[in-house]
Amino acid sequence: MPELPEVETVRTVLSPFVVGQTIxxxxxxxxxxxxxxxPATFVQKMTEQNIINxxxxxxxxxxxxxxGAFVVLHLRMTGTLTVExxxxxxxxxxxxxxxxxxxxxxxxxxxxxxxxxxxxAPGQTDTSGQNLLGPEPSAVTIKDxxxxxxxxxxxxxxxxxxxxxxxxxxxxxxxxxxxxAGVRPTRPGNSLTSAELKRLCTEISAVINEFIQFHxxxxxxxxxxxxxxxxxxxxxxxxxxxxQPCLKCGRPLIGTRIGQRSSVYCEYCQR
DNA sequence: ATAAGGACCTGCTAGC
DNA sequence: TGCTAGCAGGTCCTTA
Numbered sequence: 001m002p003e004l005p006e007v008e009t010v011r012t013v014l015s016p017f018v019v020g021q022t023i024x025x026x027x028x029x030x031x032x033x034x035x036x037x038x039p040a041t042f043v044q045k046m047t048e049q050n051i052i053n054x055x056x057x058x059x060x061x062x063x064x065x066x067x068g069a070f071v072v073l074h075l076r077m078t079g080t081l082t083v084e085x086x087x088x089x090x091x092x093x094x095x096x097x098x099x100x101x102x103x104x105x106x107x108x109x110x111x112x113x114x115x116x117x118x119x120x121a122p123g124q125t126d127t128s129g130q131n132l133l134g135p136e137p138s139a140v141t142i143k144d145x146x147x148x149x150x151x152x153x154x155x156x157x158x159x160x161x162x163x164x165x166x167x168x169x170x171x172x173x174x175x176x177x178x179x180x181a182g183v184r185p186t187r188p189g190n191s192l193t194s195a196e197l198k199r200l201c202t203e204i205s206a207v208i209n210e211f212i213q214f215h216x217x218x219x220x221x222x223x224x225x226x227x228x229x230x231x232x233x234x235x236x237x238x239x240x241x242x243x244q245p246c247l248k249c250g251r252p253l254i255g256t257r258i259g260q261r262s263s264v265y266c267e268y269c270q271r
Numbered sequence: 272a273t274a275a276g277g278a279c280c281t282g283c284t285a286g287c
Numbered sequence: 288t289g290c291t292a293g294c295a296g297g298t299c300c301t302t303a
Contacts (some may be wrong), residue, residue: 075297259275285291287291
């Protein structure tokens with residue numbers, strides 16, 4: 001259930017095993033995993049292609065092929081990517097496999113089946129939704145927030161989760177950002193003072209960058225956890241801690257729902 | 272334009 | 288022990 005820092009971990013850890021590889025075989029076990037082509041067409045387009053780069057934008061990943069074609073993928077809630085030797089038994093819900101000429105495989109395992117892959121020919125318009133994303137958290141400016149948050153009466157948390165406004169923030173880090181900025185996630189966007197917007201701007205970038213660092217693990221650790229080494233993060237200050245003491249003031253944290261999503265905040269430290 | 276709600280799915284767990 | 292309701296870190300679609 002990855003947000004930007006987890007997706008970035010997937011990219012950095014797997015890059016050395018993916019970039020430079022040639023695809024010998026493509027296996028699709030869940031046809032709808034390919035969003036914009038028939039499975040057979042996807043297989044035909046991908047076979048024999050050489051991967052020259054592996055990039056991330058928001059929560060999307062892109063495999064760039066030597067031909068100029070590119071493959072976009074999104075892990076959604078439960079998607080994971082691993083690299084295994086081809087003789088390692090196939091796990092349940094392995095929905096797509098790229099087998100490389102060197103005998104290794106890039107495996108996409110996704111129990112809920114929400115994750116999607118798209119293939120785009122050289123120069124073809126990317127319709128995955130990737131080009132509708134707002135700026136990366138590290139690039140967000142006060143001006144962005146004045147324009148996109150300060151003008152809206154929607155709850156701050158809901159705005160932070162809107163990928164069109166800022167790319168890559170999910171349910172965990174939205175709560176963490178609000179806590180660090182000292183602002184309740186329930187606040188209407190247009191109620192934030194300029195001082196609060198400034199703190200928010202700082203923390204959007206800082207929180208995401210810190211968790212990218214926390215999650216960076218050696219390949220062996222990543223592989224052992226089957227691509228979920230970021231789970232049960234001890235650095236989280238509010239997410240998953242409803243009812244437990246606030247780490248700043250000791251008062252019990254409030255658990256609630258905002259826009260259908262579970263949310264946690266401190267009534268005292270966040271105003 | 273904006274919000275609320277359902278839909279897409281399987282798996283885990285708390286509670287009876 | 289076994290069943291079930293409820294929930295899960297994402298996004299898109301329909302409706303009002």
